[in-house]
Amino acid sequence: MKVRRIREPRTDRIFLVCVYLLLTVFLAVVLLPLLYIVASSFSSPEAVSSGRVLFWPVDFSLRGYNAVFQNPQIVQGYLNSLFYTVVGTIVSVTMTIAIAYPMSRRTLVGRNTVMTLILFTMLFTGGLIPTYLVVQSAGLLDTRWALIVPQAIGVWQVIIARTYFRTAIPEELVEASQLDGCGDLRFLWSVVIPLAKPMIAVVALMYAITQWNSYFDALIYLKNPDLFPLQLVLRNILILNTTGGGAVDASVVMQRQQLADLLKYSLIVVASVPVLLIYPFVARYFTKGIMIGAVKG
Amino acid sequence: MAIDGLRRSFERHWTLYLLMVVPLTWFAVFKYIPMSNAVLAFKNFNVIKGIWGSPWIGWQNFELFFANPVFWNLVKNTFLLSVYTVAASFPLAIALALGLNEIRQGLFKRTVQMVTYAPYFISTVVVVSMTILVLSPRLGIVNEGLGFFGVPAIDFLGNPDYFRHIYVWSDVWQTTGYSAVIYLAALSGIDPALHESARIDGASRLQRIRHVDLPGIMPTAVIILVLAVGNIMAIGFEKAFLLQNPLNLSESEIIATYVYKTGLLNADFSMATAVGLFNSVINLVLLLAVNWVAKRVTGNGLWS
Numbered sequence: 001m002k003v004r005r006i007r008e009p010r011t012d013r014i015f016l017v018c019v020y021l022l023l024t025v026f027l028a029v030v031l032l033p034l035l036y037i038v039a040s041s042f043s044s045p046e047a048v049s050s051g052r053v054l055f056w057p058v059d060f061s062l063r064g065y066n067a068v069f070q071n072p073q074i075v076q077g078y079l080n081s082l083f084y085t086v087v088g089t090i091v092s093v094t095m096t097i098a099i100a101y102p103m104s105r106r107t108l109v110g111r112n113t114v115m116t117l118i119l120f121t122m123l124f125t126g127g128l129i130p131t132y133l134v135v136q137s138a139g140l141l142d143t144r145w146a147l148i149v150p151q152a153i154g155v156w157q158v159i160i161a162r163t164y165f166r167t168a169i170p171e172e173l174v175e176a177s178q179l180d181g182c183g184d185l186r187f188l189w190s191v192v193i194p195l196a197k198p199m200i201a202v203v204a205l206m207y208a209i210t211q212w213n214s215y216f217d218a219l220i221y222l223k224n225p226d227l228f229p230l231q232l233v234l235r236n237i238l239i240l241n242t243t244g245g246g247a248v249d250a251s252v253v254m255q256r257q258q259l260a261d262l263l264k265y266s267l268i269v270v271a272s273v274p275v276l277l278i279y280p281f282v283a284r285y286f287t288k289g290i291m292i293g294a295v296k297g
Numbered sequence: 298m299a300i301d302g303l304r305r306s307f308e309r310h311w312t313l314y315l316l317m318v319v320p321l322t323w324f325a326v327f328k329y330i331p332m333s334n335a336v337l338a339f340k341n342f343n344v345i346k347g348i349w350g351s352p353w354i355g356w357q358n359f360e361l362f363f364a365n366p367v368f369w370n371l372v373k374n375t376f377l378l379s380v381y382t383v384a385a386s387f388p389l390a391i392a393l394a395l396g397l398n399e400i401r402q403g404l405f406k407r408t409v410q411m412v413t414y415a416p417y418f419i420s421t422v423v424v425v426s427m428t429i430l431v432l433s434p435r436l437g438i439v440n441e442g443l444g445f446f447g448v449p450a451i452d453f454l455g456n457p458d459y460f461r462h463i464y465v466w467s468d469v470w471q472t473t474g475y476s477a478v479i480y481l482a483a484l485s486g487i488d489p490a491l492h493e494s495a496r497i498d499g500a501s502r503l504q505r506i507r508h509v510d511l512p513g514i515m516p517t518a519v520i521i522l523v524l525a526v527g528n529i530m531a532i533g534f535e536k537a538f539l540l541q542n543p544l545n546l547s548e549s550e551i552i553a554t555y556v557y558k559t560g561l562l563n564a565d566f567s568m569a570t571a572v573g574l575f576n577s578v579i580n581l582v583l584l585l586a587v588n589w590v591a592k593r594v595t596g597n598g599l600w601s
Contacts, residue, residue: 012502019399026393027409030416030470033431036438051441099320104311107307116318118324124581126331127573128553129560133337134330147455150327153320176359185312213420216535220561231422239539261436268430269424275418283414 041065045258048265064266067259074267075227075234079190080214087212088148092207093200095153100161100169101188106171115162122155128220135221146221147229148209159201160266164199165192205282234271238264338571351567358571367555375551378537379529381465387471387522390476390513395506397477397485413474425539428467429454457548464540464549478584479521480514487513515595523591528586530576552576 013137035055040048046060052058068074071129103111114146125131131150140146177187193200222228228236309312338358340351362368383439394412400406416424431437432453453459487509495505534553541549552572562567 002332003477015502018400019396020405022392022596023396023400023405023409026396027412028472030413033427033470034415036431037427049436051436051438054438065388093321095320098316102310102317105310107306109303109311114321121324121328123584124332124577125420126335127570127577128332128556129570129573130331130334130337130563131327133334133566134327138326149323149330152327153323169436184310184311185316188316192460209418209570213418215420215422220557231420234420237540239420239429245436264426264430268426272419272423276415279415279418283411 010203032246037268041269043262045255045262048262049258053140063259064262065270067263068270070265071227071263073228073237074230074235074270077228077230080227081212081230083144084147085208087240088152088211089204089208091148092152092154092157092211093204096157096161096203097151097188097193097200100158101165104162104165104169105174105184118155118158132220141221142223142227144227147214147217150221151211151214151217154207155218157206161196161199161203164196202282204205205278213277230271234267237267300433317492322343335570335574335577337567339575340567343568350457354567357566359360359575361567362572363573367550371550371552374548375530375532375553378461378464379532380550382468382532383459383522383525385465385520386469386472386476389474391480391518393473393477394480394514395510398510399502399506410474410478413472415480416471417475419471420556422539424471425469425536428463428540453543454542457545460540460545460548464536468536476521480517483514483517484510513515519591519595523584523587527586528580529583530579547568 013188035293036053039055039057040053040061042057043053043063043064044061047053047058074220099114103115104113128130135141135146135150136151140149173191175186177191182190213231215229215235216228218227218232219235222232326398334348337348337351337369339353340348341353341354342348342499343351346352397406397410432439434440434452439453442452451459453463491509491513494506500508530552532551532553534551534557537549537551538554538557541554553576556573556576559565559572
């Protein structure tokens with residue numbers, strides 16, 4: 001007995017050290033690239049171009065950020081993205097509640113048929129071109145609505161909302177309100193929505209983050225650069241390398257190039273900060289949302 | 298009887314039915330009309346005559362696509378990219394979750410969880426930009442590091458051989474923390490009594506992971522694997538398109554990017570629809586098949 005008590009914790013302790021090592025590796029692998037980008041964004045153009053920056057700023061400077069906020073394309077994109085995110089989220093949440101709540105009511109005949117029709121769209125889609133043609137004939141091409149309407153409802157969010165309504169709103173509450181002469185809409189507005197605030201917040205954040213981060217719809221539906229969301233502007237600057245500067249004096253080409261390099265790092269930080277700032281506060285609810293959605297039925 | 302029930306339900310809940318009208322119209326217009334528009338795959342699209350007025354051409358688009366020399370390359374690229382992604386991220390997410398589950402609550406655990414979860418919220422454009430910057434032959438820190446050991450700079454994105462690794466490992470970087478959260482929740486649902494009795498029986502930590510934790514997260518793992526395999530040919534357009542350049546096209550052209558180029562850049566709507574439809578059908582069949590197998594083997598599936 002004695003031998004056993006000593007030996008086993010020791011193998012366990014070695015194992016635990018390995019676990020800590022493994023987790024440290026995970027942490028470092030995720031953290032270091034992020035640190036590198038942030039450190040570069042606060043360095044001088046010369047330091048970035050000569051590759052002297054590692055995980056701490058070299059020749060601290062804010063010139064990258066200066067360049068970001070002086071670029072009219074980026075500022076316009078930022079404002080556009082704010083618009084798409086706010087309006088898109090409001091539209092999406094309203095539509096999601098409007099479809100999910102009726103389907104959560106057990107006395108509503110036809111709700112299972114509706115749910116099946118909705119779930120089927122997860123399994124099979126018409127594809128890129130057939131959808132494009134619908135957006136085209138709806139007259140949405142090259143308008144702000146093209147980024148809001150075609151993606152308005154997410155099936156996943158509908159599942160989350162419906163499950164929440166079904167489990168968190170007791171049937172007795174419905175019956176009691178009906179006895180008091182409260183109609184379905186009134187009940188939804190004054191009882192269900194206040195009770196479902198945590199879920200609505202999660203769903204709203206899911207929509208908001210998806211909208212803020214997406215570029216594909218803008219790529220296919222928009223031609224007018226004034227309507228471009230931030231992510232599409234980012235793609236043009238960061239990946240296609242089009243900064244859109246005017247005629248360049250030959251003597252400042254080198255400096256321009258250095259500043260253009262630096263701008264990329266600062267731009268990455270600026271574009272990700274809104275999402276990363278709210279993320280620690282919502283991560284917990286996000287996880288809960290995923291779990292609600294994962295409950296079958 | 299059924300009609301009668303519907304009528305009574307409608308009289309009682311007509312406001313709720315009214316509420317559903319707008320969202321249901323949305324599903325009809327943006328999900329079901331595109332499905333019917335997919336008949337375009339069997340037609341020779343004529344802009345003036347519209348989808349339904351254009352002449353039928355049967356399977357011609359499919360025959361052309363299958364005979365096209367790019368066909369097998371597209372299928373191979375799509376398939377390999379997906380399988381590699383699943384194979385790399387599936388075990389790592391489970392390993393991270395098991396590791397986090399072993400250590401006690403505290404600052405370190407919270408930090409690891411917070412940091413590994415964060416990249417999931419960063420946009421694809423930014424992740425691809427970061428990848429390109431980090432791997433850049435001129436500026437990138439990776440080539441700086443290689444240079445330190447005397448290795449000449451490598452143009453990672455210009456070489457098709459590296460494309461899949463770049464795609465998959467940047468994906469692992471972005472999503473492992475997120476995927477681990479799902480397994481962590483499954484782990485926290487395991488009855489503590491199982492662990493206690495295993496401990497009384499003298500099971501080591503490793504043995505408890507093997508015989509208590511792993512069976513405990515099996516149902517979750519199966520569902521995630523079913524979804525992943527079912528989506529194998531549906532691998533996203535967004536990232537592959539951004540990582541693409543003319544130099545790595547031989548490995549990076551997948552079905553989704555080919556559909557985009559054929560349909561929207563070359564305006565061959567019928568052909569692009571045919572390729573997209575081919576892909577959708579393969580996906581549906583794969584998902585149903587994998588789900589059927591998973592249900593047979595483990596008793597867990599998507600629908601129970």
